[in-house]
Amino acid sequence: MEIKTTNVATHLTARAASEPDRVAVYMPRPAGGKLEYDTLTFRELDALSGNIARGLHEIGIQRGVRTVLMVRPSIDFFALTFALFKVGAVPVLIDPGMGIRNLGRCLAEAQPHGFVGIPKAHIARRILRWGRETIRITVTTGNRLLGGKHSVAELRTIGEQRGPLTTEETRPDETAAILFTSGSTGIAKGAVYTHGIFAAQLESLKAIYGIEAGEVDLCTFPLFALFAPALGMTAVIPEMDPTRPARVDPTKIIAAIEQFKVTNLFGSPALINRVGLYGEQHNIKLPTLRRVISAGAPAIAKVVERFARMLSPGVQVFTPYGATEALPVANIGSDVILNETRQLTDIGCGVCVGKPVPGIDVRIIPINDQPISYFDPSTCLKPHFVGEIAVCGPVVTKEYFGRPEATALAKMRDAEGRVWHRMGDVGYFDDHGRLWFCGRKAHRVVTRNQTLYTDKVEPIFNTVPGVRRTALVGVKRNGETHSVLCVELEESCDRSWNDVDRDLRALAKKFDYTCRIEVFLEYPREFPVDPRHNSKIFREKLAQWVDTEMEWVRIGATPQAADKE
Numbered sequence: 416m417e418i419k420t421t422n423v424a425t426h427l428t429a430r431a432a433s434e435p436d437r438v439a440v441y442m443p444r445p446a447g448g449k450l451e452y453d454t455l456t457f458r459e460l461d462a463l464s465g466n467i468a469r470g471l472h473e474i475g476i477q478r479g480v481r482t483v484l485m486v487r488p489s490i491d492f493f494a495l496t497f498a499l500f501k502v503g504a505v506p507v508l509i510d511p512g513m514g515i516r517n518l519g520r521c522l523a524e525a526q527p528h529g530f531v532g533i534p535k536a537h538i539a540r541r542i543l544r545w546g547r548e549t550i551r552i553t554v555t556t557g558n559r560l561l562g563g564k565h566s567v568a569e570l571r572t573i574g575e576q577r578g579p580l581t582t583e584e585t586r587p588d589e590t591a592a593i594l595f596t597s598g599s600t601g602i603a604k605g606a607v608y609t610h611g612i613f614a615a616q617l618e619s620l621k622a623i624y625g626i627e628a629g630e631v632d633l634c635t636f637p638l639f640a641l642f643a644p645a646l647g648m649t650a651v652i653p654e655m656d657p658t659r660p661a662r663v664d665p666t667k668i669i670a671a672i673e674q675f676k677v678t679n680l681f682g683s684p685a686l687i688n689r690v691g692l693y694g695e696q697h698n699i700k701l702p703t704l705r706r707v708i709s710a711g712a713p714a715i716a717k718v719v720e721r722f723a724r725m726l727s728p729g730v731q732v733f734t735p736y737g738a739t740e741a742l743p744v745a746n747i748g749s750d751v752i753l754n755e756t757r758q759l760t761d762i763g764c765g766v767c768v769g770k771p772v773p774g775i776d777v778r779i780i781p782i783n784d785q786p787i788s789y790f791d792p793s794t795c796l797k798p799h800f801v802g803e804i805a806v807c808g809p810v811v812t813k814e815y816f817g818r819p820e821a822t823a824l825a826k827m828r829d830a831e832g833r834v835w836h837r838m839g840d841v842g843y844f845d846d847h848g849r850l851w852f853c854g855r856k857a858h859r860v861v862t863r864n865q866t867l868y869t870d871k872v873e874p875i876f877n878t879v880p881g882v883r884r885t886a887l888v889g890v891k892r893n894g895e896t897h898s899v900l901c902v903e904l905e906e907s908c909d910r911s912w913n914d915v916d917r918d919l920r921a922l923a924k925k926f927d928y929t930c931r932i933e934v935f936l937e938y939p940r941e942f943p944v945d946p947r948h949n950s951k952i953f954r955e956k957l958a959q960w961v962d963t964e965m966e967w968v969r970i971g972a973t974p975q976a977a978d979k980e
Contacts, residue, residue, distance in 0.1 A: 422567055422582050423500055423614065427439075432630075438453065438456055456495070460695060463929045464493075465498070465580055465581075471498055474549070480504045480505065481507055491567055506596050510600065511536075515539070519538075523546065524799065525593055526546075528550065531555045543769055562904040587609060593816050606740045615774070616743075617646060626648065632650050633680045635663070640652065643679075665690040669693070677769050678705045679707075682708075683947075684709050687714075707731070708733045710734065711945075714732075714752070716874075733747070734768065741812065744777060744806050747769025750836035762913065763929065765852055765870055769850065774809055778790075780837075789829050802842075811834060829843050839857065840856060841853045841854055841856050862937075876902070876923075881909075882908075886957050888961050890962055898932045899934045943957065
């Protein structure tokens with residue numbers, strides 16, 4: 416079937432026409448102590464979403480209406496999302512794990528007119544008065560007594576009686592969704608996605624990874640799960656809490672891969688680490704996987720290596736680089752990581768994220784914390800010079816919803832009028848055209864003697880036996896910034912902190928770049944991380960902890976001066 420519009424829902428309809436009886440979604444359902452799966456074929460998912468779309472249209476959720484969607488990964492999640500796309504509404508997607516206060520702020524910022532959610536979300540909406548100034552239409556997935564003027568069952572009935580809604584033929588530049596960032600390095604912001612951006616992402620993912628219709632995808636991250644049916648893949652929802660990938664039960668992930676002969680796995684580094692550890696301990700092999708895609712934070716080489724051992728020869732773990740505002744930007748596979756770039760990462764060169772994907776223009780500009788309205792190519796840095804990463808292309812968002820100041824700080828236009836997104840990351844190109852990530856711009860530590868970048872420093876110390884990961888932060892004493900390395904040990908570490916500390920200090924002295932790091936502190940728990948991937952370290956929270964711990968550490972000041980701070 417020829418697709419004449421950029422609306423992502425048309426891909427579902429096309430698949431329903433070509434392979435109507437193939438399963439589109441497997442959803443786990445505990446039953447009598449056993450795990451069973453509810454299923455929807457492509458034809459059923461297309462019909463269900465079309466009927467719900469008709470119901471949405473009838474109650475006033477129509478083209479352009481911003482509608483919050485707070486539904487857990489489920490049959491309803493898939494059906495509602497595609498229904499919203501079909502009707503031309505604008506889904507507003509916010510991570511529920513970001514906390515009540517942040518959720519309320521994001522909802523107020525998005526100014527939604529519709530709210531579709533599970534009963535628990537409606538209870539919170541009513542008690543906390545979310546969106547009370549703008550929300551006029553409410554839909555619940557459950558009983559209306561708990562909140563929600565309409566129910567999904569009611570919408571489905573409307574569609575069954577009046578016929579499914581035909582997908583709106585949306586324009587490429589028309590707003591398709593508002594996706595909020597995780598807020599891991601600041602305030603969560605709503606990136607405005609157009610239908611053209613979604614279409615470009617689908618084509619890019621298909622081309623980069625060779626994804627074919629008929630594959631089976633294990634969806635451990637809800638937003639990526641939506642791409643599976645659009646790409647013609649069967650989506651298997653695993654038995655897990657998607658907001659806590661670092662706590663996933665690896666046996667359940669492995670069981671789902673084996674049962675459904677999964678070919679594609681998308682997961683955060685935290686999930687990859689946990690499953691890989693179990694696989695290493697039990698000599699597990701996963702021969703059906705054709706690729707593994709890990710995104711959300713820089714991958715640690717030993718984690719990639721661990722998981723890669725579970726795969727068949729020639730199958731790779733890919734670690735694409737990007738952000739909510741621009742994805743994908745660059746791509747690299749485990750073959751290159753483990754055989755070439757890892758050795759350079761371990762000595763302080765940063766983390767290689769590969770070459771830019773086709774269609775994406777990537778440049779390195781001088782580090783600047785102020786807005787830049789005009790992108791001047793003549794200011795771009797040469798290879799090996801660290802600067803801020805800026806990107807331009809069809810998958811790059813052009814603005815944040817309702818945040819003109821944030822848009823001005825993150826976006827630039829060139830002489831042709833094209834929008835460039837400043838990633839907020841620092842990095843450089845090597846002589847082979849590969850992009851190296853050195854950390855977040857906001858996390859750089861500027862001391863009297865040098866500027867330290869987190870992902871040039873931390874990988875050096877992540878090689879020490881017993882260390883799971885490290886985090887570089889700065890602390891001010893006597894008006895001067897000093898570098899401190901926080902250390903999280905492996906759960907299975909049987910070494911004393913004194914032994915680990917000794918190795919860290921000896922390693923620091925080997926490199927000019929790290930020899931001035933003065934303090935190493937063992938963090939007593941797991942690092943605080945983002946709610947979306949459980950992988951991005953909240954260094955701001957660590958810095959607060961360090962500031963308290965450092966009250967008794969005298970560096971760069973006399974004891975009397977330090978006591979006064």
